Amino acid sequence: MNWKNIIDKFDFKVEHVGFEKEIKSTRMTRTGLELSGYFSLETINACILWGKEEFNYLETFDLNTKIKKVENIFKLAPPVVILSRSFAPTHWLINLATIYNITIISTSLSSSDINTRINLFLSESLSKSITIHGNLLEIYGQGVMIIGESGMGKSETTIELVKDGHLFIADDAIECKKIFDKVMGSPSPIAKGFMEVRGLGIIDVARLFGIEKIKESTHIDVIIELVEFKPNIHNFERLGKDLQYKEIHGIKIPYYLVPVTSGKKISDLIEVIVANLKLIQSGYNSFNEFIQKSKEIK
Template sequence: MNYITLDKLVEDLNLEIIYASDDISQVKINKSDVNRPGLQMAGYFEHFAFERLQVIGTVEWYYSNSLEEKIRVERMRKIFSYPIPAVIISRGLPVFPEMLQFAKEKNVSIFRTGISTTKLINVLINHLDYVLAPEMTVHGVLVEVYGLGILLMGQSGVGKSETALELIKRGHRLIADDIVEIKRMEDEIRGVCPEIIRHFMEIRGIGILDIERLYGVGSVKSWGFIDLVIQLEYWDENKEYDRVGLDEDYTEILGKKIPKLVIPVRPGRNTATIVEVAARNTRQKLLGYSAAREMDKRVKSEIERRKKETQGH
């Protein structure tokens, strides 16, 4: 199971540290859910989601502030008696002295941010959804062609980077070359490039290229969805390649089926053009039109017409 440590979360979201627990680098967050302990402030502790990050916003703070000090202290003591991972206070609100006292006693971290509660929760959930998402790494090239994310795969030297470079020259965008980090975000498959090699590409005989500097900021993208997988392979005379397109093939990435095409490569074939056409054709299919099925329908209709003419004679 994926997780993020508390200290990394603080760094990523630039949270102010009010009190850091001794084990801040060991506390693991493995759920994207958060909890606003308003009911607990009111004294209701059944179904308390204590295992989640606790967010104290304006409502929780002002309600707590309205309580008699003795009651507030008792409620805070009980909240901190549970093994909560951390407390985050929004809108830069002051920290109650008893909250800080019990946090130190129970070794629970307290953080603060100036942003609103709603925005904080959105940022937290979106960030945690991303870092905790199922992930894998593949060897390939990810490009965006006509708005579709296309993952080019194939053995080393088959021409993935060269094909991507030609696509970039034609106005399409590079997302990742050589290494593609893939995450599943709900029902979508996202691909990104490791930060250290982002926007760089290796072309045999030339070396490393900085695509952003060579072709401008419009030629690169930091991440993209994967809508189509194209497997490039050397042309095999003994292999039967799909010539009609009626039989659709899929590959599974992190449990989701992605359309897949196998494109044979040999001298004289313009692979970049074929990828462009594949992107256009895939978009048509997503919109409900299949050229292969349309032609099949016409052929069957013509056969049926000729049968009727023969029977009529």
């Protein structure tokens, strides 16, 4: 990835075209330490963002000092410098960019807006992705990943949940990326909007249930694994005392093991799991309430 990818994504103005150095960092830098004269790196691999704070700081110096401070940063060959609406692309800055072959782009956005948008874009684009076999929906605002062996009814359960008004994200292959402290799940580009149903084939979810039932991605907030009911093999949760977790990209995500048996409507159970998890995360635990009432009766 380089500065051209940012231009393709955002409506920024190119002030000067420099070399196409690879952007390796998922976070932008404001180069506060470097502007003050402290350098700990031999090169800069992150996008530089300069806004009102940097502009006002440089304005406290004469032109020669300004040039020297910026020149020392340009010598570290940053891949791109992004100027907010508060940092004017002055002639001396563009002249330096020409000398050191640095790309300068500007925007009418504020520094905070740029920081939010670019950091998210970089994180999504540069984060490592793993593919997990399963289905992904958004239920009551929570991203729910349904996993399990083939034949456990993942697609059928997903259809029931979509018919109940929940949002469909992915079927079969879920691309998972770590975005800041969350795991983001999305479909593969080829399978986006489609679902494979055993005995029926490939269906277009948007055409069957409405475009409003489709969402491009969601944070993965809970993992539900469907398994064949084998009490001598699996340790099923009976009381709900403690949450279980699975890790994706090193992030712990609440995990539920759900036995599939004849006559059990899994979609209803999943809705209950999600609603109960939201209660637990808000501070309420039905197990603790049950124990408390038991003590009161005794």
